[in-house]
Amino acid sequence: MALKFRLKGLAETFVEEITCPHCGLRGTDDNDFITDLSKVTLMGIVVVAQCKSCGEIFVPNNQRVGIVNYSALKSAVIKDSEETGEAIYENINNVRLSAEKLNSERKIPLN
Numbered sequence: 066m067a068l069k070f071r072l073k074g075l076a077e078t079f080v081e082e083i084t085c086p087h088c089g090l091r092g093t094d095d096n097d098f099i100t101d102l103s104k105v106t107l108m109g110i111v112v113v114a115q116c117k118s119c120g121e122i123f124v125p126n127n128q129r130v131g132i133v134n135y136s137a138l139k140s141a142v143i144k145d146s147e148e149t150g151e152a153i154y155e156n157i158n159n160v161r162l163s164a165e166k167l168n169s170e171r172k173i174p175l176n
């Protein structure tokens with residue numbers, strides 16, 4: 066079963082299979098990966114996965130990102146950013162940078 070991420074009437078993204086770039090774990094649903102870090106960008110929903118086995122945070126590269134209604138999506142993203150104070154993610158590259166940052170922070174031992 067593929068993973069589906071949907072914002073009704075706004076955008077939808079499908080991921081057939083997720084493979085962890087760190088430990089090679091493969092999964093097709095959220096039993097193996099946490100996807101809470103996924104972001105809604107101006108280019109659609111970008112899935113961010115965290116491997117439950119090794120903790121690696123990454124953006125799966127085989128995702129099909131689709132937009133249902135671009136102007137409605139754009140207003141929703143802007144509204145959300147105003148409400149949460151979080152920066153707007155323009156596209157998958159912004160999300161990838163943010164995931165890499167989270168990952169490097171995660172690897173710094175806490176003391």
Ligand SMILES: [Zn+2]
Nearest residue numbers: 085088116119
């Ligand atoms: Zn892993």
